[in-house]
């Protein structure tokens with residue numbers, strides 16, 4: 001399977017460099033990997049699909065909200081693997097008039113089942129999982145967002161695209177799996193800052209710790225200062241910033257994750273959070289299908 005196209009690092013803030021004259025701000029363009037299986041989602045899926053095939057499961061099953069980047073990435077990559085896929089979607093009402101993301105999942109051949117929100121909230125309960133195994137005995141079950149050990153190990157492979165040495169690595173977090181994979185593989189001298197795009201995102205620190213190697217629990221943090229109203233919420237401030245960022249850098253950001261991250265990076269630069277001379281790598285985790 002060859003879906004990995006070259007990843008570029010580009011210097012951002014070129015026109016407003018007066019903002020950060022002595023900072024180096026680069027971006028790792030994981031959004032360029034693939035039009036649909038973009039960003040970190042492919043890395044979180046690769047070892048999952050491999051594990052699924054090795055253990056001779058004949059299909060793959062996972063979970064997501066109605067605009068899930070994970071489900072659409074799974075639908076597209078399972079198709080490339082020639083493996084049937086099943087998506088459990090949050091919200092029964094989503095079955096009527098499929099939105100473009102779910103319609104694309106179905107076009108890739110994914111079967112969709114719709115759970116009401118109360119059932120969906122219990123999707124990680126052992127009982128519920130046992131029930132799923134009974135109903136779909138041939139299916140390999142991947143948690144929502146690819147948040148398992150295979151997902152974390154795959155996310156660690158992102159490091160192989162990082163050639164320079166950085167003092168900071170900044171990325172958006174959803175489950176924290178990607179952050180953990182990077183913490184396990186990047187030099188500990190690179191501080192990793194996760195930007196949570198939801199209110200109260202501090203709870204993610206526990207999930208990250210669950211995936212960290214024993215010697216990797218230092219040199220990282222998560223802030224939820226830049227949630228801009230909460231998960232999936234947007235506002236004119238954020239859209240204006242996305243437009244400005246595109247005009248300046250010709251790089252599109254997604255409104256759920258990466259726009260909030262870059263907005264946060266800019267605020268932190270203004271606050272002189274990064275000491276002079278810092279080299280900062282921002283990871284563009286993709287997500288543009290959501291736009």
Ligand SMILES: *Cc1c(COP(=O)(O)O)cnc(C)c1O
Nearest residue numbers: 174175176177178257285286287
């Ligand atoms: C899913 C996603 C994330 C979150 O990744 P986690 O590994 O769950 O923390 C970040 N950015 C984008 C664009 C995503 O689609």
